[in-house]
Every structure is written in C-alpha cells, then in structure tokens.
Amino acid sequence: MTRTRRRSAPARRAAVATVAATAAGVSLLSAGAGSAQAADASAAGAYKHYVALGDSYAAGTGLPQATNDTCKRSTSSYASLLAAAYKPAVFKDVTCSGATTKSLWNKQGSQAPQVNALTKDTDLVTVTLGGNDLGFTETLTQCVVASQLGNTCKASVAKTLDAKLDYVASRTRDMITDISRRSPNARIVLVGYPRLFPADGSRCAPYKAQVPLAASDVAYLDQVTRELNVTQALVAHQAKTEGKKVTYADTYSAFTDAHMCQSDAAKRWINPVLTPNASTGKLTVTSGSAHPNGVGHLMMGRKAYQVLQG
Template identity: 40%
Template structure:
C-alpha cells in the first residue's frame, strides 16, 4: 500500500499541532511541584525583538513595539493556559534593551518577578545590525548582481566584521541570562533562535531578494553562526535552546506564498524579512516541544 504524505506546509502544521497536544497532555494540575510542566502555567514572560514580537502580523496590539496577538509567545501562552502572561517583546530590541529603556518601552527584564516560572528570550540579531546588513546586501546586489559584493564589504583585508559582532554578542547574551536567573530563580528559561531567511542550499532568488548570487550562502552562514552562538550561551547558562532554523528549511523567504514562513518584503502578512503567522505557529510548536522534553 502506498502512503500519501501531506505537503510540507501541512506536515509542519501537523507537527506543531502535535507538539501542542503533547505538551497539554503532559501538563500537570495547578499546585504541581517546581520544575513540572504545571508550574510553567503560573507566570510566563516573553522577551525579545521583532522576530519574537510578530512585527507586521495582524492584529498588532502595540504599534510602538510591533507586537502581534498572534506572535509565538501568545500562542505558547494560550496553549499552556498560562494564568499570568507578560509579553514585552519589542521590534528593534537589542541585548542592551533588556536592562535599559528602549524609547518609551521600559527595560524588558523589569517584567520578571521572583515567581516567574517560564521565560523565552529571542534577541541578538539587532546587536549585529541585521537590518543594516540586509540593506547593504540589497544595495550592492543591485550594483553588482554576481559574485559576493556584500561579503566583500564586510570582510576587508581578510577581516570578518559580522563574525566579530557575533562573538561580541556572546558576552551580552551571557549577562542577560545570568540576570534572568537572578531575578527569576524559579523560571525555566528558553533561548529561541532565528529561522532561516534565505535558502539553506545557498541558492538565489534575485526576483524576491535582490542580493548578489554569491551573498546568499554568505548570509546563510552568518545566520547559522549566530544561532550556534545562542545555543552555546544557552547551554552554558542553565537554559534550553529552541532551534527554529532546522524546521524552517524549505520555508525561507525565497519560497512561494503559502510555503514561506519569512516574507521577502513588507506584505499584509508580516514585515519584510520577518516571520509571518505560519512562521510563528511553527515557532510556538518548537517552544512547546522543547518544554515537553
């Protein structure tokens, strides 16, 4: 008998739904001892940047921070039936904004309490000036569509500007995680990585993303380097790591509408170069799966 598998988007949705069902099955009743899944339902704080806030995804509940009621923190809180949920994710946030105000937004870590039981942290991309990198790659891609002009602009005389920025992020993430544990010693902490923006195989889609052809694999490699750094810092600071890159392979911004989880430009679904609602549903499934382990 031949088995007919659902298409990739359907399989991803089923996997996310399965993760939610699994976690809800495992959840313990109120009053469970610290460290159990039931305990995580008490107070959940979501920290992070626009990849966590759901920038551009309907419905936006905080225009200043680009926060959506369909971002993955909200989906996780709903699936866990969290009694007390605080989402302070904010577009443009850096590690510095965890402990200092970001325009009108207070320091994100101020949302933590001694009785906080779950924290997700998705930050680091803005410390690299990821928006500036994308802008640079688009600009030089228009001027020189072949080769890797963006890579060359960030590696003068054999240096590695972005690689060095990623290394610098390590100590900042380390400090943020240590402070989270100080403020919320009971909390289970998850560091959430970034999904794939460009194809994992290094192929180009200049009709959607006008990078030079050789800059697609370079950009991919730098994102992987950032995710590896985040996983390393999580492992060294008593935190879990949620891999969003692996599940997102095949759903990058080069894919067609309905398949992609990252929008290649501003659309009604999400901000350009940011996850759409499907991407956040996948992220929520991965967070829930991590919590069930």
C-alpha cells in the first residue's frame, strides 16, 4: 500500500488559497467594475490576441499548475487570470522566471526572445519586467547573508542599485517603444511590482525565522521596490504623453498591508523569504520565496483589469 505524505499545515493552507483564488478569478477580477456578470460579458472578446511578457512575478513562479518547468510558469498567474476574463482567441504566455529586459530580444537559455510572440494582430500586452535588471534577487540574498553575520546590507548595495535604476528606466523606454512598433494596435499594461516588505522593518521581527533580515534592511528593500515602481511608472507616463498606448498598473498600493510580514496569514499575499518544506517542515528557499501567492496574483490581475476597464 502506498501512503501519501501529508503536507504541512502552511502548505495545505497555501494550496487551498490558490485553488480558491483561481476558481474565483474571473468574477473577482470584475469586482468594482459594476455588476460582475455585466463586466464579465463586456470583457469577454474585448481583446483577440493577448501576449504576456515578463519575469517570475508575471509567470506565477512558485504557484501550482505549472505549465513550463524551465520558466516556472503557472496557469494561476495574473496573466492567465486576465486571459480567463477576456477569453482572447489567441493567448501567448512567454513569461519566464529569471527574465531580464535582455530576454525580450535575446534567447534565455532554450527560450526564444519574448518579443517574437508579438505580431501586428496583437491587441493586448501585459509585462512585468525590470526587477532582475536591478539585481533584486541578488540584493535580497546579500541582505540575508549580512543579517546572519549580524550586519546590514544597505551600505554595500545602495550605490550599485541607484546606478541600475537609470539603466532600468532606459530599458523600459526601449521596451515600450519596441512593443509599440511590433504591435501598433496593442494596449500595453506595464504591471508594477507588489509590495514585498513593510516600511517599518520592526514589523518583521516576530517572523525573523522566515524573514531573516535586519529591520533597517527590510525598510530599505521596501524603498528599493518603491523606487523601481516609480521609475517605471514615470517612463510609462512619458511614453503615454508621446502617443504610446501604455498604462501603468500600480499593484504596490494594493498590497499596502498584505506584505510578507502581515500578522494575519490569511491577509498575507506575499510568500516569506523562507517557507516550510511540504514534506519535512524545514524552512528553505523555494522558487516562490518573496513572490505573490495565489491570492496575490489574483489581486495583481485585478489591478491590471481595472486599468484596462477604466
């Protein structure tokens, strides 16, 4: 007789939340846009050719229902939820964990350049990209190591990150320009990054085991996320004034009190840095660490939907 290993309580709760979020996806995406049925009816068919571009925050990395192991892409991602709402005739999801803006125009391992998915017929493009250009994952790792040594990381990484923000701004402009050139009729939604940490680092103190960071570094990493989002929002605004069909979707504000140190786990939309292994319960880094959970992706999708319907 084969016995199925029982998952830990946190893993079971996460799985239930993801299933519930996915099942409720279409109707909750419509919430706030009038009658749910009326909104769903108006959304279906509004876009015929939808292309999703981006990195792990767009791919749904860490969520179940993976469709591509290399890119850690999931059907529970915000892009898939939007596709479920709009029901386009063509949906191309080329998001990929680890993607940078370079991945738009160059192969990422075995994956083709993401812009290859764009055509003249594409009428909707969503994209979340730039965090890996900034080196956010590497910075987070440095900050965790510094904390374990009893130090902080801000002094050692701040100068490099400040310089990279200018690079991200330039690459974001190039990205919007090229998408607009390849798909001139496309509505482009630049979906920002959600809030991962609270501004007050002391709020993470009770969760030190799962968020092993100095309080000052928690606040600094939140500041970095805000600066990245503001940088890209300003680029999108400028591009829009120049006639580009681009809008920025602010997901950060939607996650104001839903970061990884939210005391109520049911209201936490971001996975912590370390999560319990489903089999052993041992805290470990996973592909979904410091990424949105199922409800988080639902809310990111909702913000993008509201922008498109507005």
